[in-house]
């Protein structure tokens with residue numbers, strides 16, 4: 001399978017090189033069909049390539065074609081080089097000719113009334129936990145099932161990272177049906193509490209434990225002391241990568257479970273609109289304009305990215321299409337969810353919210369989640385008009401401990 005990975009990477013990189021070269025030329029770059037013809041030729045000339053599996057190599061070209069056509073749609077830009085150890089994987093399409101069935105269970109027929117035969121992946125269930133899949137050139141490969149049923153997919157992808165093999169079947173699952181009770185939930189995402197719900201629940205994305213963090217630092221220290229290019233250094237860095245992968249896995253798992261829970265229990269799910277990409281921009285600046293508090297900003301960026309805000313929103317949308325809404329974020333954390341008054345001084349601290357107009361007291365995150373649920377951000381009223389309600393707001397800055405970083409225009413907590 002490692003050889004499959006090497007072949008797929010080689011073919012992909014050839015395609016990248018070809019397209020990079022053609023960009024400067026006048027002729028247009030070869031498409032998928034032409035590349036497949038060239039691949040056959042290359043396999044004849046190159047013994048190493050020819051000894052590999054043709055399906056794996058062709059699928060690498062297909063992946064490239066797909067990446068090329070969706071490069072702006074997905075936001076990844078031009079397909080880039082694949083590196084050894086970092087991007088190891090290959091795609092396999094099914095070899096079994098099986099009849100296809102429509103979503104209603106009826107056999108699918110073509111224009112002549114004959115049943116449509118599709119290619120599907122050969123999988124077998126061994127027991128409750130294990131199954132096996134046929135990988136061309138390797139035979140049966142056992143894998144651990146993460147779902148109750150066997151996947152009926154047309155293709156699958158095998159990947160290798162941090163010493164672990166993964167197999168992923170290309171299946172688009174059905175979306176989760178709405179419960180139908182008309183319930184609306186608002187979600188306020190923050191750093192101290194990952195997701196505060198408008199019903200008062202607080203959900204936290206699991207992070208690495210203190211012990212795991214100190215282990216990471218220990219291995220980083222050892223790697224730094226090891227001589228450059230030594231095996232010891234590689235081993236230490238591999239240990240760091242493994243621990244960091246554990247953190248990412250935990251985050252993904254949490255996002256999956258939480259998004260399923262949200263899609264199952266609520267009809268409309270409202271998130272405050274955050275642009276995570278611009279919020280986590282570096283504060284470094286450039287040589288002429290060095291940034292301020294760069295380290296603090298880097299730490300904040302890491303904390304934001306460790307929460308998986310974007311992933312939670314995306315996965316909820318996948319599972320509950322059309323039921324996820326975005327609410328403009330400004331002032332959701334400063335608005336009183338009881339009377340609608342917006343005042344900076346209402347936010348007593350990171351966790352405490354006391355309305356300066358009506359005295360409504362609540363947890364600050366819960367208050368903003370309620371505003372999000374109501375779809376209310378709104379615009380602040382000018383401070384002078386406070387007198388109209390007979391209440392003068394305390395304009396002093398004594399206790400207004402605003403935890404907002406100056407780089408970001410919108411409240412974070």
Ligand SMILES: [Zn+2]
Pocket residue numbers: 336337338339340341355356357358359360
């Ligand atoms: Zn109020």
